[in-house]
Amino acid sequence: MYKAIIIGTGPAGLTAAIYLARANMNPLIIEGPEPGGQLTTTTDVENFPGFPDGIMGPELMANMRKQAERFGAEFRTGWVNSVDTSKRPFTLQVEGQGELQAESLIISTGASAKYLGIPGERDNVGNGVSTCATCDGFFFRGKKIIVVGGGDSAMEEANFLTRFATEVVLVHRREELRASKIMQDRARENGKITWALNRTPIEVVTGGMGVTGLKVLNNTTGEEEIIETNGLFVAIGHTPNTKFLGGQIDTDETGYIIVKPGTSETNVPGIFACGDVQDNKYRQAITAAGSGCMAALDCEKFLEGSMVHDWSQSL
Incomplete structure (x- = not known):
């Protein structure tokens, strides 16, 4: 007892x-x-x-x-x-x-x-892959970052990370976003955010010194692409x-x-x-x-x- x-x-x-x-x-x-x-x-x-x-x-x-x-x-x-x-x-x-x-x-x-469950993701947590922009955004000052997600948290993290990054690429597997209109509008009005919609992440690419890119499937063309990045933030909840x-x-x-x-x-x-x-x-x-x-x-x-x-x- x-x-x-x-x-x-x-x-x-x-x-x-x-x-x-x-x-x-x-x-x-x-x-x-x-x-x-x-x-x-x-x-x-x-x-x-x-x-x-x-x-x-x-x-x-x-x-x-x-x-x-x-x-x-x-x-x-x-x-x-x-x-x-x-x-x-x-x-x-x-x-x-x-x-x-x-x-x-x-x-x-x-x-x-929540993680994407793709190769190279969990192996690189703390070495280029993160689930917390507030915790780790500072380490990517002056670099290119990818945020994966389509909800409010993804929009919020993408906006936050533009304080540090030169560019933030928002990757989402569908064309439509789940985020509220006000959060989408804020992200779209941010000049540092670019969009890679209708793309499904399939592998975290590393070059021996951390994350160098994200391999995605372009759902429109059916082709695989690599989006170059220094860091990957997973924001799917x-x-x-x-x-x-x-x-x-x-x-x-x-x-x-x-x-x-x-x-x-x-x-x-x-x-x-x-x-x-x-x-x-x-x-x-x-x-x-x-x-x-x-x-x-x-x-x-x-x-x-x-x-x-x-x-x-x-x-």
């Missing part, structure tokens, strides 16, 4: 672990198959406060984990198959760990970026990692956990959410860490209140 179990070890989960461990709550943190979250696939992190020369993503996550362990947080590795939220203590079925119980839960399982909850926690139509505004509270008392699993707007390490702090403080307050309640009921 644990006072608190944290599911997920990105910036949100590890920050929550640091706060709860320092409060003598002895949290258990369950790591999935990718400990540290998306930052472990990022090379240089230059926008996390406190590191004027930047820091490698894996190093930042390793430091956060050491900090949590220093204060007594316990870590276990396993895949959470299911959670019973119908009554407290909550029961988790964890692959490799069996059944675990907790008085409270913090869900920080993040969101996974994210999938929040909430499937294991089995619909027991309220989410929006895309699967992101809904929290009470200004808090980390879900619709189930004693269950809190932080990081990208409840944030489809900012998706930054620093905002995830901040929400992890919120979740820990909300959780601590909940546990203190419930313990007082339980004690008074026993009188």
